[in-house]
Amino acid sequence: MAIIKTKGLIIRENPYNDTDKMLTILTENLGKVSVSARNSRKGGSRSSYGTQVLTYGEYVLFRGKDFYFLNGCDVITNFYDLSSDIETFTYAAHMIDMAEDACIDSSSAEQVLILLLHGLNALRKKRNPLLISSIFALKLTHIIGYPPYVSSCVSCNTREMEEISFSFDKCGFVCEKCAKGDSQSIKIGNGVAKAILYVLCTDSGGVYNFNLSEENLKIFSKITLKYIEQRMEKQYKKLEFLNEL
Ligand SMILES: [Zn+2]
Numbered sequence: 743m744a745i746i747k748t749k750g751l752i753i754r755e756n757p758y759n760d761t762d763k764m765l766t767i768l769t770e771n772l773g774k775v776s777v778s779a780r781n782s783r784k785g786g787s788r789s790s791y792g793t794q795v796l797t798y799g800e801y802v803l804f805r806g807k808d809f810y811f812l813n814g815c816d817v818i819t820n821f822y823d824l825s826s827d828i829e830t831f832t833y834a835a836h837m838i839d840m841a842e843d844a845c846i847d848s849s850s851a852e853q854v855l856i857l858l859l860h861g862l863n864a865l866r867k868k869r870n871p872l873l874i875s876s877i878f879a880l881k882l883t884h885i886i887g888y889p890p891y892v893s894s895c896v897s898c899n900t901r902e903m904e905e906i907s908f909s910f911d912k913c914g915f916v917c918e919k920c921a922k923g924d925s926q927s928i929k930i931g932n933g934v935a936k937a938i939l940y941v942l943c944t945d946s947g948g949v950y951n952f953n954l955s956e957e958n959l960k961i962f963s964k965i966t967l968k969y970i971e972q973r974m975e976k977q978y979k980k981l982e983f984l985n986e987l
Contacts, residue, residue, distance in 0.1 A: 744804060744805060745802060745803070745804050745813060746772065746802070746803045746804065746805065746810075747800060747801070747802055747803075748769040748770050748771050748772050748800070748801055748803065749769065749770040749798070749799070749800050749801070749818070750767040750768055750769035750770060750772075750775075750798070750799070750801055750855070751767065751768045751796070751797070751798045751855060751858065751859065752765050752766070752767050752793065752794065752795050752796065752797045752798075753766050753767070753768050753774075753795065753838045753841065753842060754766035754795065754838075755793065755794065755795050757783060758778065760783075761780070761781050761782075761783050761784055762778060762779060762780050762781065762782060762783065763778075763779045763782045763783055763793055764776060764777070764778055764779075764809070765777045765778075765779055765793060765812070766842070767801060768841060768842075768845065768851060768854065768855045768858070769801070769851065769852075769855070770852050770855060771848065771852065772803075772810075772848060772851075773845055773847060773848035773851040774842065774845040774851055775803075775809070775810055776808075776809040776810065777801070777803060777809060777810045777811065777812050778806070778809055778810070778811050778812065779793045779812040780811070780812070782812070791815065791817070792815035792816075792817045793812070793815075794820070794822070796820055796821040796822055796824065796825070796834070796862075797817055797820045797822075798817075798818050798819050798820065798821070798859065799815045799816055799817040799818050800815060800816045800818065801814075801815045802814040802815060821834070821862045821865075821866060823866060824862065824865055824866060828987070829871065829984060829987075830865050830871050832980055832981065832983055832984055833865065833871035833872070833874065833875045833981070834862060834865055834871075835980050836875055836978060836980040836981050837858060837861055837862075837874075837875050837878050838858070839978055839980060840878065840879055840882055840970060840974070840978060841854050841855075841857075841858050841878075841882070843974045843976070844882045844885060844886050844974075846886060850885055850886060853885045853946065854882065854885060856946045856947075857878060857881055857882070857885065857946040857949070858878070860946050860947060860949070860950060861874050861875070861877075861878045861950065864950045869950065870953070870959070872959060872963050873950075873953070873954060873959055873962075873963070874950055875963075875981075876959070876962055876963040876966040876967065877941050877949055877950055877966075879966040879967060879969070879970040880938065880941045880942070880966045880969070880970070881941055881942075881946065881949050882970060883969060883970055883973050884941075884942055886973070888913075888973045889942050890908070890913050890914040890915070890938065890942075890969060891912070891913060891914030891915065892914055892915050892935075892938060892939055892942060894915070895915060895916050895917040895920055896909060896912040896913065896914035896915060896916055896920075897909070897912055897916050897917070897920035897924075898917060898919065898920055900917050902917075903915065903917040903918065904917075904918055905917075905918040905921075905929060905931075906929075906930055906931070906932070906935045907920075907921035907924070907927040907928060907929050907930060908927060908928050908930050908934075908938075908965050909921070909924050909926065909927040910926045910927070910968060910969065910972060911924055911926050911927070912924070913969075913972075915935065928961065928964070928965060930961055930965065931958070931961070933954065933955065933958040934954075934958050934961050934962050934965070937952065937954055937958070937962055938962070938965075940952060967981075
């Protein structure tokens with residue numbers, strides 16, 4: 743039976759039978775895969791090693807009919823420390839939800855994995871989690887091929903925009919004139935416009951390297967969440983939990 747080695751991050755674990763777990767691993771070269779980890783629910787057993795959510799490691803798998811089987815692993819790092827803070831952990835869970843939806847094929851999965859690992863590292867360094875998850879959301883839309891249009895006004899094509907707005911209807915920047923007839927558009931100002939441009943023009947390694955004022959972050963996060971929800975045609979509810987705390 744063919745053995746496959748791949749690096750990956752465990753993004754889900756579910757109990758399966760009495761002693762097994764079914765893992766969802768976001769891998770470097772197989773896309774998002776389901777992996778059965780036999781005997782991994784026996785506490786302290788050798789087979790439970792490396793099978794927890796937020797473990798990043800090199801996994802040795804063999805392919806079954808419907809899913810893969812875990813044959814062994816080397817843990818590279820884990821992000822368990824994120825779970826010690828409920829707010830940070832909720833943002834990490836929100837990012838994982840979006841990441842799962844963005845893995846439409848194996849080439850997008852590899853890019854999503856790299857972006858997610860950099861994002862989790864940024865959370866670990868105590869960067870603002872709302873900013874990190876918002877940057878992640880926007881960059882995901884780029885990875886899946888639906889970035890907002892930001893080169894000029896998406897309606898009239900002018901590059902001379904005194905006041906930039908973001909149009910959800912047109913999926914990009916609009917000038918002050920075109921924004922008038924677009925009730926769903928939001929004025930964003932230069933700070934947020936620059937942040938959006940920066941995220942779209944920067945690769946995953948550097949994409950999180952900026953900060954925003956509180957006011958600009960409010961607008962940036964609102965836009966990026968609504969924009970990815972439109973592209974994915976779903977609503978992400980995890981962050982609502984934070985309002986109940
Ligand atoms: Zn215009």
